[in-house]
Amino acid sequence: MLVLGIETSCDETGIALYDGERGLLSHTLFSQVAMHAEYGGVVPELASRDHVRRVLPLLQQAMGEAGVSRADIAGVAYTSGPGLMGALLVGAAVGRSLAWSWGVPAVGVHHMEGHLLAPMLEETPPAFPFVALLVSGGHTLLVDVQGVGQYTILGESLDDAAGEAFDKTAKMLGLGYPGGPVLAKLAEQGRPDIYKFPRPMTDRPGLDFSFSGLKTFTLTTWQASDQSEQTKADIAYAFQQAVVETLAIKCKRALQQTSLKRLVIAGGVSANKGLRVRLAAMGKELGAEVYYPRPEFCTDNGAMIAYAGYLRLQAGQTEELGFGASPRWPIEELPPL
Ligand code: KG4
Ligand code: ZN
Numbered sequence: 001m002l003v004l005g006i007e008t009s010c011d012e013t014g015i016a017l018y019d020g021e022r023g024l025l026s027h028t029l030f031s032q033v034a035m036h037a038e039y040g041g042v043v044p045e046l047a048s049r050d051h052v053r054r055v056l057p058l059l060q061q062a063m064g065e066a067g068v069s070r071a072d073i074a075g076v077a078y079t080s081g082p083g084l085m086g087a088l089l090v091g092a093a094v095g096r097s098l099a100w101s102w103g104v105p106a107v108g109v110h111h112m113e114g115h116l117l118a119p120m121l122e123e124t125p126p127a128f129p130f131v132a133l134l135v136s137g138g139h140t141l142l143v144d145v146q147g148v149g150q151y152t153i154l155g156e157s158l159d160d161a162a163g164e165a166f167d168k169t170a171k172m173l174g175l176g177y178p179g180g181p182v183l184a185k186l187a188e189q190g191r192p193d194i195y196k197f198p199r200p201m202t203d204r205p206g207l208d209f210s211f212s213g214l215k216t217f218t219l220t221t222w223q224a225s226d227q228s229e230q231t232k233a234d235i236a237y238a239f240q241q242a243v244v245e246t247l248a249i250k251c252k253r254a255l256q257q258t259s260l261k262r263l264v265i266a267g268g269v270s271a272n273k274g275l276r277v278r279l280a281a282m283g284k285e286l287g288a289e290v291y292y293p294r295p296e297f298c299t300d301n302g303a304m305i306a307y308a309g310y311l312r313l314q315a316g317q318t319e320e321l322g323f324g325a326s327p328r329w330p331i332e333e334l335p336p337l
Contacts, residue, residue, distance in 0.1 A: 001314055002068065003075045004098070005306025006055065008091035009083025009111045010137070011042045013054040014302030015062045017073070018310045024121055025066035027303045028058040029296075033178060040177050041167075048086030055094050062302075070102055075318075077309015080108025081326030082138065088325035096321070105318035107309050112139055112331050114304035115266040117148070118293040121307055126262050126291040131254045133247060135275075136267030137163035137180075140209050141331070142254045145264070148311055149336040154254050155207025162243060162269045165211035169239055172219050173232055183236050184272050190237025191230075195221060197242035202249045207257070209250065214242055240274050248278045252286065261288045271298035311337065 002025070007014035016027035032050050036042050063069070078095030081088055092108065099106035116132050119125060131154070134141040140157035160168065163180055170179020175186065197217055200210045218239045225231045251263055263283060269275065270292050283290040297303055315337045 001074045001310065002072050003077055003306050003310040003313055004059070004073050004095075005109075005302045005304075005309055006076070006078040006091045006095045007111075007114070007300055007302045007305045008051040008055065008087050009079045009081070010087060010300060011036055011047050012300040013051050013058055014300060014305065015055070015058040016302035016306040017062055017066045017068060018303065018306035020310060020314060024303055024306070025068065026062045027301060027306075028062045028065070029301055030054045030058060037177050040171065042084070044084045044086055047084055048090055051087055051090040055090065073102060073104060075099070075104050075309065075313040076102075076106040077109050077305055077313065078106070079111045079114065079305050080324070081111065081329040083111055083327060085325060085327045088327065092325050100321060105313055107312045107318055108325075109305045109308045109312070110329060110331060110334060111305075112136070112141065113149075113334065114308045116143065116145065116151075116264065117308045117311070118266050118297045118301075118304040119264050119291045121297060121303055122291070122293060124291075126264050126289070129260055130262035130264050130291070131251065131258055131260050132264040132266065133251050133270075134267045135162040135247065135265065135269035137161060137167065137178075139267070140211075142207050142250060143331065144254075144258055144260070147336065149334040151331050151334065153332055154257070155209065155250060157209040157211060159210050159212040160215065162209070162211060162247065163267070165215050165243065166269065169215050169218050172215070173222060173236065180268065181271070184240060184274070186233050187236040187240040187274065189230075189233035191234050192237065192241070194234040195238035197221075197238045199242055199246045199249065202246055207250050207254055209246065211243065214239065240272070244272070244275045244278045247275060248282050251279060252282050255286055255288055261286075263288055263290045265290065265292045266298065268299045271295045
């Protein structure tokens with residue numbers, strides 16, 4: 001079964017074609033980063049309008065690269081939440097309309113389930129069950145994953161998501177938008193042991209996160225410093241270390257609490273090299289395997305939506321003609337397969 005996947009939840013238009021037998025055939029992406037950079041963050045209405053412009057040319061490109069025609073496509077999957085309402089509606093409207101005109105079923109995909117399943121597109125996919133750490137711009141979730149749609153949230157962020165903390169801290173340090181990857185790059189120039197930042201909520205039991213205090217701590221430290229370029233790098237290093245260490249401590253706890261031996265990390269922040277190195281060491285210590293998507297599938301993309309949609313369409317799950325979108329949508333409400 002060949003499935004078209006459409007991702008338009010935020011500031012990236014992603015299209016992919018996933019086939020049950022042949023795997024991922026093609027994927028195309030347009031990032032709106034340059035457009036939003038001027039405003040220092042995502043402008044929702046501009047995002048929606050740009051998705052409208054990009055989605056069909058990207059689809060034509062993906063079909064060309066895969067060498068398929070519309071008659072080959074047996075189902076359509078589109079991100080139906082969580083995300084920006086207007087942006088979601090573009091993918092939903094295009095996805096539903098194409099499915100209707102082609103006479104094939106369509107299904108709305110949960111964006112975070114897409115992230116969660118993205119490592120399945122790699123050569124050595126994780127087997128169920130596993131613990132998933134989902135770290136994106138909008139969410140930080142630790143999930144007990146027993147199967148597709150069988151999710152129990154073990155912990156989540158009480159305020160800023162991990163990626164949001166990276167982005168806001170980067171902005172405070174004058175690193176522009178989107179700052180996460182820029183801050184991570186700058187941290188490579190930072191010296192260890194110059195600053196030590198707190199690891200929020202690690203001194204008490206539980207698996208929830210809070211990153212907003214760390215962000216303020218970083219700002220106060222920066223304001224009280226000599227504000228040299230080296231200091232900026234040292235502070236970036238200390239901030240990243242604090243986030244990485246906090247995530248690692250909670251992942252370790254989650255693995256011990258659930259007695260699971262597999263950890264999946266996904267979402268934009270899972271591209272962070274420091275996080276990958278730290279979690280690999282933690283996995284080794286616990287005798288657990290650690291899985292993550294290739295860097296381009298850590299951040300938003302159409303491939304993860306095509307894959308998650310394929311699984312649900314293949315299992316016979318479809319939606320009636322007509323569509324909605326869910327800017328807020330708890331992942332635990334998903335029906336199990
Ligand atoms: O999953 P994603 O593409 O979008 C959402 O679903 O939110 O995640 C984007 C987030 C942004 O906050 C971005 O700054 C962060 O992921 N990010 C990183 C890195 N690459 C992307 N954060 C830290 N280090 C990175 N290398
Ligand atoms: Zn995402």
